[in-house]
Amino acid sequence: MGSARIAFYFLLLTLVITGLWTGSASAQGPTPTDDEVNRIAKQLYCPVCESTPLDVCPTEACRQWRDLIRTMLAEGKSEAEIEQYFVEHYGARVLAEPPNRLATYLVPGIAILLGAFMLFRGFQMWMKPSITGAGEEAELGAEPDRDPYIAKLEEELKKQK
């Protein structure tokens, strides 16, 4: 009896596990919509055409790649997994940005900061001889030099008021 009970529970467990396995293997959700496919395809670039996102590329190859995304989505693959699949098969150029983002942003960032620093130093240098004068002028509350055109305009407006 004891062995029969063990055999029964073993069989039950086996059936449950098998059932779960089979269930999970065939767990394909509803067919993904075009919009769901395009949301991912938009992030990827056509491996064949230059600078063309996969969601709008009209070639037959790209249509097949979009179908592949649809299949992978139906299989429950995540966006990251799908991107990874495309990178492995077609190289990093399918991504909208290089994988090493730091290198992409670092150089222009440094160049811009350098330009800003040079401009700041330039301002300091150009201002030096007259900065005291300007300060005194501000302290005395004097009006700064005016653009002659604006000054004339102001004058005319004042006259009319």
Next chain:
Amino acid sequence: MIANFGYGVLVITFLVTLYSVFAAIYGDRKQIPAMVESARRAMLLTWPLLTLTAGVLIYLLVNNHYEVQFVYEVTSRSMPTYLKVTAWWGGQAGSLLFWSWLMSAFASLVTLRKWDRDREFLPWVIVVACVTVAFFIGMNVFFENPFAQLYQTFDGVQAYTLKPADSVLFTPADGRGLNPLLRHPGMVIHPPMLYLGFVSFVIPYAFAIAALITGRTDDRWIRLTRRWTLWAWLFLSFGLVLGGRWAYDVLGWGGYWGWDPVEIAAFMPWLTGTAFLHSVMIQEKRGMFKQWNMLLIILTYDLVIFGTFLTRSGVLSSVHAFAQSAIGPLFFAFIGFTLITSVGLIIYRWSSLRSETQMTSLLSREALFLLNNLLFMSILVVCFWGVIFPLISELFSGQKVTVGPPFYERATSPLFGALMLLMGIAPLSAWGHSTVKTLGRAIWKPIVGAVAVTAVLFATYTQKVGALIGFFLVALVIFVTVYEYWRGAYARQRSQGENVLTAFWNLTGRNRRRYGGYIIHISMMLMAIGILGIEIFQLETQGTLKQGETLSVANYEVTYKEIAQWDDLPSGVNYRRAVLDVYQDGKHLGQLAPRIDYYYDSQQNMTIPGNRSTMRDDLYVLLVDWEPAAATGATFKIYVNPLVNWLWLGSFLFLAGIIIAAWPEREKERATVKAKASIRQQTSAAD
């Protein structure tokens, strides 16, 4: 025979441009005016010669001479005559010839002007213009001959300039036809506009180099070329806008700008050109930043050549294609040569290019203009790096990568925002000196107006922070500009007793540069509204419909009614055209008819959207897929592009602004300006 004649004329033109270069240098060095005059006449001869060459090419294109390789590649019998003519710039060899032809026309126009006061510039302007023309003609003569003919040899059919031994001329029955994307009216005008912009920037560069060589480094060269620069900027800007419109109409991805390297290639000289246009005003008003202005125009010129290099050398598809390309390394060498020579000249003249005055305030107009230059240069750095990064990556790591729109949008958005802010502040600052107090006094009213507009938009249209910041900046710039206009017009109205319209008209007429510039600022803001709309609020959906089914997006509903397919045999095109009923909130608005045109000669599709356009938004529908045999229906993609029409509206106003700014002054006004300039020169001499 005719093709050989065309090639012969091209070779003669090349020799004439070389003669012009050497005669101009020799005449100047040996002080022989007759020699310089001979160089000028040789320069003037290049345009008629190139026109003759172009005439021969057009004759071959229009008359289906498919034995000529270029004609075979870009035309077919089914193409209408006007497209056969415009196919001239539809391929590599023809577009290089087109470049030379335009350049030579501009150079001839310059050399036809009166040179009384500026005769020492003449030989060096000729040298620069002719070196540039000679480089491009040389490309045609030695590497990209548009007159090369197809010959059948033992090795097969190949193109040769001269008939090889034991060969017979090979004439295909029909040509391959122009790429359908290039058959759109926008594409017929867009390349000439861009090229006009490119070549006209060569003129201020030529004068800058002439100024450096002759040592006349005052602002005379800037005054002489101011109008050229404005026209160059107009053509380049309009070329870019037309390119955007073309992309919107035929590329079928619902947008107008994709940060494609080819687009960026044309955008980069625009950035430096715009910075230059602002920066030269500092030199004219304050005698400052002469070195910087020289550097900017040199950069603009080399970016023009770099842009042509990027699109013509094959370097964008792969660095290996560049290495195999005949013209790529030469372009590279030419850019290197002109850049090193020009920068060398600046260094040589460094001391004479020093500023005449000091900067006195961080809020002065010149300081803010300089900040504007920094921002334009920063956008340039981002663009340049984005274009060359894939090449560097492939060269050094062998890995091909893409630098797409996310990079550019992320990196440039804050820079464009800062530029808009400056556009709001700078018109209110004064040359020489401004303080927080004076600036604050002038700007508070426009700020209050902009905050009010933003609050209304927050309550009624959007709560997106990025959009609200953008709309605030747009409103600020518009209010500041309108406020400036109003102050000027009000003063005139009171002092001259003019009505509002006359006051506005006269105000603009008396200071075209300032008020033309303000109109350009407003036009930029209208464009910014369109860009904000499509970038932040664009919606899209896609679906496969059977007849009678509906697809919804935003408050639109689109019902698939019918589809038809037919051949237009004389044009060699197969049309697939769907008809859809459009509803908004249940109300029938009309029908849209997106289609796919298939060109038999080039075996390519062109996707033409069905577009319903209003100032509020565009409903843009594409027929993505339809197979006659399949019963699954047709696939449509629908975009709702809010506010995009403001972009096109802004571009028209932009055009008006530049025309006003560049319009020649009346004689009386010109005399006043000359008198002022003379007083300034005398004053600085006395100092």
